[in-house]
Amino acid sequence: MNSTILFLTIIILNVLDVVTTHIGIAGGRQELNPIMNWFIQNFGTPGMVGFKFIVLSFLGVMINMNFVSDNTLKVMIFLFSVVVLNNVYVIVFK
DSSP states (O other), X not given: OOHHHHHHHHHHHHHHHHHHHHHHHHTTOOXXXXXXXXXXXXXXXXXXXXXXXXXXXXXXXXXXXXXXXXXHHXXXXXXXXXXXXXXXXXXXXX
């Protein structure tokens, strides 16, 4: 599969993570990732978006330099999918 499509999928999943995390926090839930929680506590949702932008930009550079394999990107897609699905589960059922 094309690295560009895989990277765009990761970006979309990160956008969904931001949206579902924001909804969850607004509903009284907690961010469980301690690093992301620190950014949210200190900078709010813009801090979370900024942190993700920096990390995704770095990942994009690494992909462009062929330092990240397609298999690694597929694993990342799986992990981010689990995160988003967990967020949706918590929002809907808890």
